[in-house]
Amino acid sequence: METNKTYQKKIDGLISIMKESGFLNDKKVELAIRKMPRHEFVPLSNKDEAYEDKPISIMKNQTISQPSVVSRMTELLDIKEGQKILEIGSGSGWQTAILSYLVGDGKVYTVERHSELAEFAKKNLEKLRNSNVKVIFGDGNLGLVEEAPFDRIIITAACKKVPDILLEQLSVNGLLIAPVGGYPQSLVLLKKTNQGIIEMQNQPGYVFVPLLGKIDETK
Numbered sequence: 001m002e003t004n005k006t007y008q009k010k011i012d013g014l015i016s017i018m019k020e021s022g023f024l025n026d027k028k029v030e031l032a033i034r035k036m037p038r039h040e041f042v043p044l045s046n047k048d049e050a051y052e053d054k055p056i057s058i059m060k061n062q063t064i065s066q067p068s069v070v071s072r073m074t075e076l077l078d079i080k081e082g083q084k085i086l087e088i089g090s091g092s093g094w095q096t097a098i099l100s101y102l103v104g105d106g107k108v109y110t111v112e113r114h115s116e117l118a119e120f121a122k123k124n125l126e127k128l129r130n131s132n133v134k135v136i137f138g139d140g141n142l143g144l145v146e147e148a149p150f151d152r153i154i155i156t157a158a159c160k161k162v163p164d165i166l167l168e169q170l171s172v173n174g175l176l177i178a179p180v181g182g183y184p185q186s187l188v189l190l191k192k193t194n195q196g197i198i199e200m201q202n203q204p205g206y207v208f209v210p211l212l213g214k215i216d217e218t219k
């Protein structure tokens with residue numbers, strides 16, 4: 001889908017702001033952000049704010065993540081065309097759309113525990129005709145065993161510990177990124193090797209809504 005002129009200027013502004021603050025260094029990720037219009041993924045009443053570098057409330061007390069954070073997680077995941085990706089926490093579907101753009105003829109599976117949000121993400125992704133995406137309503141703590149293993153796994157909600165089941169569903173040489181810890185969280189990038197799990201990156205200072213479900217039913 002082509003981004004219309006009204007939003008083009010705003011996207012340019014957002015890209016500049018992200019770069020000035022040290023985010024968005026990868027050209028392919030920049031292109032994905034340009035091609036997947038964020039205003040299609042926010043509630044109607046928030047369209048004007050879609051290109052500000054901030055999270056926006058969607059439904060069920062959840063948020064569409066901040067663009068600079070989405071760019072950082074996507075860059076760290078080092079996505080290649082043709083890969084199979086699992087995302088936990090579809091929310092609006094915007095991060096999903098960016099992943100879907102980058103994998104090309106690969107596939108993105110995204111799991112969301114709120115049925116309303118799973119529907120919201122699905123509708124938003126359909127607007128862009130992203131056909132390499134499947135939205136699944138369910139508990140992401142369980143992963144998606146029928147489609148495992150995955151080349152990449154991204155958790156877009158804060159977890160106290162990365163669920164072991166998700167590490168089991170990661171390919172050897174695969175990467176997993178997640179915000180881990182209490183408040184604030186660290187973005188942790190893990191690699192699965194034949195020798196075990198290696199922590200590749202640990203960047204403190206991020207805030208995400210919590211990963212709920214099987215492990216923590218507090219909300």
Ligand code: SAH
Pocket residue numbers: 062063064065088089090091092093094095096111112113114117138139140141156157209210211212213214
């Ligand atoms: N990537 C999304 C982020 C949404 S916020 C976006 O930018 O729009 C995190 C999402 O994780 C919320 O939609 C929340 O409902 C979902 N979530 C939390 N716990 C989950 C779980 N156990 N399984 C699946 N989704 C979960």
